[in-house]
Structures are given as C-alpha cells and as structure tokens.
Amino acid sequence: MAKTAEYNFKTIETHWQNYWEEAKTFHAVTDSKRAKYWILDMFPYPSGAGLHVGHIEGYTATDILGRYKKAQGFNVLHPMGWDAFGLPAEQHAIATGLHPAINTKNNVDNFRRQMKRVGLGIDWEREINTTDPEYFRWTQWIFLQLFKHGLAYVDQKPVWWCPKLGTVLANEEVIDGKSERGHYPVERKALRQWVLKITAYGDKLLKGLEHLDWPDATKRQQKLWIGRSEGGLVKFNLEQGQSLEVFTTRPDTLLGVSFIALAPEHPLLKCIVTEDQQKAVSDYITQVASKSDLERTDLAKGKSGVFTGSYALHPITQERIPIWVADYVLMYHGTGAVMGVPAHDSRDYEFAQMYHLPIKQVIASNDDSTLPFCKTDGTLVNSQKFTGLTCEAANKAILTELESLGCGKTMVQYKLHDWLFSRQRYWGEPFPIVWVKKSDYAKLLACKDSPFREFLPEEAISYSEGNETFCAVPLTSQHLPLELPKVSSYKPAEGSTTPLQNAEKTWLNVRLNIHTGELCPEDGTTSEGWISGMRETNTMPQWAGSCWYYLRYLSPHYKQNFVAKEDVAYWGTPDLYVGGAEHAVLHLLYARFWHNFLFDLGLLPTNEPFRKLFHPGIILGPDGNKMSKSLGNVVNPNEVMDEYGADSLRLYEMFLGPLEASKPWNLQNVEGVFRFLKKVWREYINLDGEISAKIQAGFHDTPAFEQLLHETISKVTEAIENLRFNTAIAQLMIFMNGFQKEATVSLDSAKKFLQLLAPFAPHIAEELWSRLGENASIIEASWPKFDPNKCVRSELKIVVQVNGKVRDEIYVNADTEKNAILEAAKQAPKAARYLQSSTIVKEIYVPGKLVNFVVKP
RNA sequence: GCUUGAGUGGUGAAAUUGGCAAACACGCCAGACUUAGGAUCUGGUGCCGCGAGGUUUAAGGGUUCGAGUCCCUUCUCAAGCACCA
Numbered sequence: 001m002a003k004t005a006e007y008n009f010k011t012i013e014t015h016w017q018n019y020w021e022e023a024k025t026f027h028a029v030t031d032s033k034r035a036k037y038w039i040l041d042m043f044p045y046p047s048g049a050g051l052h053v054g055h056i057e058g059y060t061a062t063d064i065l066g067r068y069k070k071a072q073g074f075n076v077l078h079p080m081g082w083d084a085f086g087l088p089a090e091q092h093a094i095a096t097g098l099h100p101a102i103n104t105k106n107n108v109d110n111f112r113r114q115m116k117r118v119g120l121g122i123d124w125e126r127e128i129n130t131t132d133p134e135y136f137r138w139t140q141w142i143f144l145q146l147f148k149h150g151l152a153y154v155d156q157k158p159v160w161w162c163p164k165l166g167t168v169l170a171n172e173e174v175i176d177g178k179s180e181r182g183h184y185p186v187e188r189k190a191l192r193q194w195v196l197k198i199t200a201y202g203d204k205l206l207k208g209l210e211h212l213d214w215p216d217a218t219k220r221q222q223k224l225w226i227g228r229s230e231g232g233l234v235k236f237n238l239e240q241g242q243s244l245e246v247f248t249t250r251p252d253t254l255l256g257v258s259f260i261a262l263a264p265e266h267p268l269l270k271c272i273v274t275e276d277q278q279k280a281v282s283d284y285i286t287q288v289a290s291k292s293d294l295e296r297t298d299l300a301k302g303k304s305g306v307f308t309g310s311y312a313l314h315p316i317t318q319e320r321i322p323i324w325v326a327d328y329v330l331m332y333h334g335t336g337a338v339m340g341v342p343a344h345d346s347r348d349y350e351f352a353q354m355y356h357l358p359i360k361q362v363i364a365s366n367d368d369s370t371l372p373f374c375k376t377d378g379t380l381v382n383s384q385k386f387t388g389l390t391c392e393a394a395n396k397a398i399l400t401e402l403e404s405l406g407c408g409k410t411m412v413q414y415k416l417h418d419w420l421f422s423r424q425r426y427w428g429e430p431f432p433i434v435w436v437k438k439s440d441y442a443k444l445l446a447c448k449d450s451p452f453r454e455f456l457p458e459e460a461i462s463y464s465e466g467n468e469t470f471c472a473v474p475l476t477s478q479h480l481p482l483e484l485p486k487v488s489s490y491k492p493a494e495g496s497t498t499p500l501q502n503a504e505k506t507w508l509n510v511r512l513n514i515h516t517g518e519l520c521p522e523d524g525t526t527s528e529g530w531i532s533g534m535r536e537t538n539t540m541p542q543w544a545g546s547c548w549y550y551l552r553y554l555s556p557h558y559k560q561n562f563v564a565k566e567d568v569a570y571w572g573t574p575d576l577y578v579g580g581a582e583h584a585v586l587h588l589l590y591a592r593f594w595h596n597f598l599f600d601l602g603l604l605p606t607n608e609p610f611r612k613l614f615h616p617g618i619i620l621g622p623d624g625n626k627m628s629k630s631l632g633n634v635v636n637p638n639e640v641m642d643e644y645g646a647d648s649l650r651l652y653e654m655f656l657g658p659l660e661a662s663k664p665w666n667l668q669n670v671e672g673v674f675r676f677l678k679k680v681w682r683e684y685i686n687l688d689g690e691i692s693a694k695i696q697a698g699f700h701d702t703p704a705f706e707q708l709l710h711e712t713i714s715k716v717t718e719a720i721e722n723l724r725f726n727t728a729i730a731q732l733m734i735f736m737n738g739f740q741k742e743a744t745v746s747l748d749s750a751k752k753f754l755q756l757l758a759p760f761a762p763h764i765a766e767e768l769w770s771r772l773g774e775n776a777s778i779i780e781a782s783w784p785k786f787d788p789n790k791c792v793r794s795e796l797k798i799v800v801q802v803n804g805k806v807r808d809e810i811y812v813n814a815d816t817e818k819n820a821i822l823e824a825a826k827q828a829p830k831a832a833r834y835l836q837s838s839t840i841v842k843e844i845y846v847p848g849k850l851v852n853f854v855v856k857p
Numbered sequence: 858g859c860u861u862g863a864g865u866g867g868u869g870a871a872a873u874u875g876g877c878a879a880a881c882a883c884g885c886c887a888g889a890c891u892u893a894g895g896a897u898c899u900g901g902u903g904c905c906g907c908g909a910g911g912u913u914u915a916a917g918g919g920u921u922c923g924a925g926u927c928c929c930u931u932c933u934c935a936a937g938c939a940c941c942a
Contacts, residue, residue: 176939217861221937224860229941248942261942303940328940338942347940415941581936655882657869662935666869671895672882682897727871730881737881740898799877804923806877844922850876854922 003771005689007681009645013763017116025777026066026121028077030554030570037074038571039066040550040610042579042587043081043128045542046107047088051114052627053637053653053665054580058616060650061659061723062578063120067759068720070121071783077571078121079553081128082108086542087165087181090427093490100427100490104131114638119646119762121779126556130545131427135552137481138562139544140432142594144455144474145601147433151197152421153461154472158265158332159420161189166492167424168193170541171417172225172586180586191497192463194422194431194538198593202226202414204607205592213612215660218584225585227415232399234339235407236260236312239320244268244312247334247413250344251402252376252394255383256362258352259340260312260323261305263331264288272323274309281306281325288327303328303351315407316384316398326351334413346372363391419590421541426490426499428539432475432482434510434519438462440531441471444514451476451517473533476517484539500537508535546587547594550574550609562603573609581615588613614723617662619653624664635665647761648674654725654760676733677764680757683739684750684768691771697747703790708738709749710790716756717786725760732757747772752784799850800825802834818845825851 004011020026039062044055059080066078082104089100089107096103108129115122128135146152160169164184168191173180198205206226209219231249238244246260262269264285273281284306305326312321328347329338342352342359349372352359361371365378376391386394402408422431436444441460444450455474462471475482485503492499501508506521513519515529522532554567588610595609620626621633628634640649651673657663686692701709712735719728735753739745751772758765758778769778793814798821800808808828812821822843826835835853842854 217937220861224938227941231942246942250942328942330941333941335942341942345942347942350940413941584937655869661863661870663869666883668883669869670883672869675897676882678896726869727881730871733881797877801876801923804876804921809877842922844876846876846923850923852876852922 003689005685005687007678007685007764009647009677009763012767013117013119013646016763016766017119019766020121020777021116021124023777024125025779026070026076026078026123027125028075028079028123030567031075032570034075035073036077036571036575037066037069038077038574038576039069040553040574040577041078041080042577042583043083043546043549044111045083045086045088046104046111048092048103048107049634050107050110051118051637053619053635054616054627056118056637056649057619057653057659058578058580059115059120060118060653061616061725062576063118063122063650063762064654064725064759065576065720065723067121067762067779068783070779071755071758071781073782077126077553078123079126079128079556080112080115080120080122080124081126081549081553082111082130083542083546083549084108084129084131085428085545087425087427090425090490093427101131117641117646118637118650121762126553128549128552128556130549133481133483135549136429136545138552139429139540139548140475140480140482141477141562142548142598143429143540143544144432146196146597147461147472147474148455148457149597149601150457150459151200151597153195153197154192154463155195155418156190156192156463158188158190159193160186161191162186168420168422170420170543172419172589193420194536196419196421196593198419198590199414199416201593201596202228202416203412204596205416205589208592208596208608212608212610214610215581215613215615218581218588218613218615221584222589225416225589229413229415231411231413232395232402232408233335233411234315234402236315236321236339237407238272238323239311239313240272242268242272243407244323244337245335246337246339247411248339249413250341250376250391250395251398251408252380252386252389252391253341253344253362254314254316254339254398254402255380255386256341256343256360257314257321257339258342258358258360259348260321261326261329261338261340261348261351262308262323263329263336264325264327265331266325266329266336268337269308269325272308272310277307277309281308284325291327303347303354305351305355307355315402315405322357324351324355332417333415343371344373346374348372419593421544422538423541424492424498425539426484426487428541429544430482430484430500430539431536432480433536434473434475434512434533435470435536436473436512436531436533438469438471440533441473443531444473447514450514451478452512452514470534472536473512475519478517479519498537498539500535500539503535503537508537509533510535543587543590547591548598550577550591551604569605573606573611575612577610577613578616579613580618614660616659617657619656620662620664622665622667627665635667640667640670644670644674645677645763647677647763651677651729651761655729657726659723659725673729676736677761679736679740680764680768683736685771694742694744695747695750695772696744699744699746701746701749702742705738705742705745705749706790707793708735709752710787712756713752713784714786714788714791717783720759729760732760751781754778755781755784796848798825798848800828800831801850801852802831802855804852807831807834814848818847821845822851825853 041059041062066076070076084104089104092103093100160174162169162179162184165179169179174186179186206228229249232251233245233247235243235245305324308323308325310323312323314321340348342349343361344363362383363378364381380386380389380394386397399408399410444452452473454476460471462469485507487499487502489502490499493502509522511520511522511530511532513529551563554571555564558564591609596607598604599607623633625631652670655673684692712731715731716728754765754769766778795811796814798810799806808830810824810828838855838857840853840855844852
C-alpha cells in the first residue's frame, strides 16, 4: 500500500480488514496445549435495517477484549452467527411472496459485511445460522431428546394468543398483557400446543444461579420468575360430598380460614353452585370473562366476588366454610382456589371486609398485632392444640396433622410455568413429529426393534379429536433435518391455524414403515408394517435455535453430533457472555434449561452454560429516548463510518460512558476521538509520509515519560480486564498528550503505545505498526508488560490539611520519616497561618498522601 | 404499591480500602499560525467574589480528624415485578 502522509482511514481500514481475512488472524483452532479464552456475544437477528449502534457497542466491547486476550497469548475464540428464524422475515415473505430464506440471506450478507467494516475480529469460519438445515438438524435432535425423556408434551390448556401476530406466545413473551414483540394485545385461548416441562428443572435452575457471575438484578429476576414457594396442599371436603384442594404457603394460619375462594374459571363451579345462587354466579362469571387479564389484575380496582351457596368443611374443626367465587383468584396459579384467611393476608382481608366475612385472628405478636398481620414472626392463638407455637413450628405441625388426616401434604409451587414451545408460523423449525392413530401406535410399540423407538418416550404423548386418539411418533436421526416444505401461502388458510397446513398433501400426510424406518408420502395403499400419519404443522419458537447455538460454534461442521466431545472438552463454556438484559427471563432461562438437560444426559461436561454475564447498556437516541422508528431518533452508524472511519466509531461508542450504562447518542463527542486518532497519526507520520523523526530507535526516554508509559500500560490493562473502556481511552489520550510534548520518543515506547491502542482502534494501529517495520499483525505481539519500578517516585507530594481542609502541600523525599514530614507540614507557609494561634490536638498522617492537623483555637 | 439500582459542571463523564472532587473529552472564551478554517497549536473555563478568600457531588441529618464514597430520613429518575395464595 502506498505510504500516504494523511490519515486516510478509508484505505487503511479496507486494507487491514482484507489482511485479517486473508491471514486468518482470528481463526481459532482447538489446541489443548494453549489456554483458551472464549468470548460470546448474543448473536443478532439479521433484520432488514442492518447493524445498529447497539450491536456495534456490544460487539466492539467483546472485540477489544478478544484482541487484548489474544495479545496476552490466549487462544481466543470469538465467533458470530445468526438467529435468523423469526417474524420479520416471515412478514416480508407474506408481503412479497418471496421465500423468507432469500430475504434472510440478504440480511445476513449485509450484517456480515457491516461487521467486517467495523473491523470485528471474528472467526468467520465458524459462522452459524439457525435457519441452516445442517444447524437445525440438531435443534430438532435436541427437541427429540427432550421428547424422549418426557419433557415435551402437548396440552390443551388456555394459552396466550395474540390475534395480531396470529400465534400463541410463551408466558415470558407476554409483558403487561401485551406481546413482547410489537406490543399487541393478547388473550387466553384453549389450543393444543407443544409444551416443554421446564418446571421439572425449576430447582436446578434456581440452585444453579447461586454460582453464576451475573449481574445481581438478572439473577434476582430469574429467581423471582422461577418463584419457588414452599407450602402445603390442603384438601377441603365439601358438604355435599366432593372435595377441593388449595395451595397455601401459610398452613400455620389454617385455623383462621373463614372462606374459600375459587377462580371464576374453576371447573368445580359447574357442579357446586346452589340453585338460588345460580344466576348470580353465572352473571358474575360472564362479567369477569368480558374483562381482559390486564383489567382483572389491575390493582387500582377493588376485589369482587359472589357466594356459591355451598360450604366446605374445615379439615380440623369441621366448621362450615362458605365457598365464594372471586376474581382475585387466578386459575393459572396453584390450584385456582385459595383458603381465605382475612386476619393474615391483605387480599383476603380486603375481600372479607367488603363482603362482611368473619375475620379470625390466629397469630399474634407482642409488639404489633394490627390486622391484617401478615408477618411470620408471631405465635399462634385461638388455634386449639397448636396455640402457642411459632409460625414456623406450626407450619410443620399442622401439615403433619393434615397428612395424618389424609387431607394435606407438603408441596412446592413454582410461579414458573411450563414453556409453551409451539408457534403458528412458517419461518421456524418444523417439529420432527408425526401423529398416528392410537391403534397404529400400538403396532409400533409391539415392534421391539423399530427404528422409531430411537426417541420414543416411555409414556405416549397423545391428544383426542372426536372419537379418535392420536399419538406422537418421533422421527429418527435418519430423517433429520426435517426441512420446511414449500407452501402456497405463508399465512394460515381459512379454517386452519398454521401456515404449514398449506403444504402439499404429500408432505402433510405420510406413511411410516415401523420395521425399516422408511417414510414416504401417503398414497392410500396399505401393506404390512406401514402406518399412516399426519405431520405436526406447528413450528418451534425463535428461542429454540438460540438455546444451544453457542455450543455449535465449537464444532460448526461436525456431522456426528451437535458438538464434538474433544471440542467441548477444550473450550468448555464461554468465559464471558455479553448481551442485552432484555433476555433475562427468556433466552437466558431457556438456554440454561437446555444446557442443564444436555448435561444430565451426559452430553456436556458442565451444567451451566454462562458462568459470567455482562449486559451493555442501551444506547438511547440523541433526544434521550429509546431509539424507535416512530420517534424518528434512530441513528445510522454508517454515516459515522463514512465521515470518520470505523476506528473513530469504535472509540466513540466506547468513550460514550461506562459500558453497562444507558447513554444517549451524542455525536459531538465523535470529534474528540477523531482528533485523537489524527493526532496519533501526525505524531507518527510526518508530512512526507515517513516515520516522524521524533521517533528514534535506541533513544532513552526521560524517566517522567517512561513513568507515563508504564502508568498507561497499567491503567489500560486493568481497565480492559474490568470492561471499563471509557477510562482506558482517557488514559490513552493522556499518554498521547504527553507524547506530543516530548521532543524525542524511543521507538520501543512508540510501539508499546500502538499495542495498547490496537484493541480499540485496530486499523490505525496495524497501519502504523507495519510502517514502523513490523511484518506480523500487531495483535500477534505480546501485550506490553507493566514495570512498577518505572513508576516509583523519589519525591512525594503530601497534602497538608488543617481541620480537614486542604491548606497547603509539601514535597518530600520518599524515604522521609513521619515526624520529619509532620514538622515540614507545620512549616508550610499557608498551613502555618492556620496553626499559629491555635493548639494542635491531633496529628493524622496518611503515609505518602496527607497530613491533617486537628486544632482548637 | 413492592423490589433493586442510580442522582457529580453548560454536556458525556472520572475519582483503589473513606484521604487534593470534576481526570479525559465535548462545548464555550481568549490568543497564535493562516487568504481562509469545520485544520492545528497555546492558555482559560463548577459556582460566588475585583481580590484575599468562600463555597460545591439531589435535599436534610448523622458517624468520622476527614464523606461523592458509610448510616438514617425525604425527593426525583430508571429497571424489574405487579392480586403468585
């Protein structure tokens, strides 16, 4: 390349980006002899809008760390991929008729090009894409493992349905009664859906959190989301014979029960409402049903309810307890019924007051017993033989009593629900499942060596329609990947719910040979060993592919398994995971679930995927609001790169503020970092395009400059380790200001500075490095070593305070004794003025820093 | 409402265990070099005051020789949760 005199970032940046690609600078190879460092970014959804400034913030941060670790001698793995299934590509397909794969490929190409333009040191040979059949082959395979082990099932319970998106959503995807994507209203609807039994991992997911180096807020959020609560299940017999169960965390308050409240959706209501209450109850249920869930859970409104006319019998006292229906009881939590203890639960108290139900205090405390008394640090009163026990003791005693009466047991309840795992979309992984009639399933069960037994669960997964029961047959490894069929439309047809039902009949209806494992389109013929079935037409949610993508980076081309044993043995799990906090109870929970599960199968060496997690803050629009199209405050990073270059963009984003802070985009500051880079260039390259004469090989730097260099090495190193890139850049600027003031600087120091700069502004660093005569990439050179001896000062500055106020400063030799320093401090002219007419009552000396005289007038 | 964070110049922000508040940068002011400056360099820039000096980390109180940092109260903002029995 021509050695220009100007800082021509365009030429430089293109040149070094090509160099890294050709030299495979960032290609990582499994090498058990070297220490590894694996940095993981949350992979992006390749949207049509291209890379935005938030992506660049996180990816630059990890790139800086990766380049730094590489210079430190680590075998660094910094891969990238695409979370490419999802709604926008599908909507684009609906609008244009173009297959989503085409749109996805264009977007991916654009994202990759932009990432290269930012200068990210990515190992592109490990690029993965969740929509690649060779990738989702293993997503489907892991699903089948879950299926085989009884962790995937179908259910008809009411689920969140979003009419606008035309699909069901998981609990975690519903925020304040609206869809996470698009903020559309959702409603409850009963549909047959696939569900993953994440609750089976509730305890493991909770316990596993303890040892993770994650932001506290994120751990707390997951903990609350899992919402483990211990308590008891209490059975109340009804007067007329049936029984109902309630879950309670407070068995100690059992003797204070004065009513029972059922959720309006509770199935028992159909048969227990007495005749004279029939109309009131049904009117009430209709009224509640017309409200959205949001309205129902709105705290601003009071509680309401209606008496059913029926009574339950208290399991211990045999008292008659009225049964009510009340909207504050939620069907989807616990048993959908609660025991009302007004004296010790604020909601029950409010309800009892409103309907004049008895309030029986059964717990009292010495210092405060105003009702409702909801704390658990009291003792029991009015509770027969349990009176006098502490709450804790009573919880156990009452549960034991209930158990012996056969109407109670201890129980752990989770707020976490099983994970709704199917979507009514086209652009997702098809389920490798075929539904067959129960009678045909029996044939399969009878065939002991059927290939279809590979993923067959112990208990059949089935659903009924009319008089027929259908059972789920898992495809075998041989059938994977099950690719998406061509469809006539990406929208569900009238009367159907899924787009895949638009596929050819030859895809939808198939025949299986239970002996050979063969699978072919249905042709209406029957012969021995063949059974007929229908494909599952739901697809998996976008979270599926992101549940295990990080593992695929380790063996992206491996055919025999989702990851190669030797690769995962070497790389383990990421040393650092960087990505947005918005996935706290979505991706970060789901991926932990899958990883824990795969660990339990013995397929992974560790149970937790992400030991260390960091959330970069959101970059806000210039107006301080979240960037959004509707506010028109979305900024385009390309414009900055056009005008100032990628190195400036990187420095700018890192210099905006602490990485974890939300901070507004403030383009004025880009000038500062651009000037800094121009200054670096000018100091190294003279007007003829040659190395500046100021940089001299073999020159001995002044001690002060050497000290500045080593302070800079120390501060930059520490700042990178702690991801405090803004302060690292400030220190680089301080160094450069000092550099500028020197008449001559050693070649050695000039090189060391470039090495410190290289992770942040890699293009200019590489360019100057090579102009200084180096042949290899700057990142191959080992990171400068900090020498504390260079920073030892012979003279110390001691601040002199009087009564805590700074009055003067003195300079002393580093080896001066304490008493001599105190004496010198007293002599300091400005300080002496304040000491003259007073008596010193105390002298404080902080070694090497300050002296404080406490005086009295 | 509950939980958890945070609040420092005109702006983005710095500040090891409590030890010189405002580093670095933007902006602004003045100057130098220039035909020119959106290039570059030099100096200044928290607030009050001509000055000596005083004063300042949301507000108030406390602990301490000493508090941006620790404790208490209040206010504001952000995030999360929101009838979870």
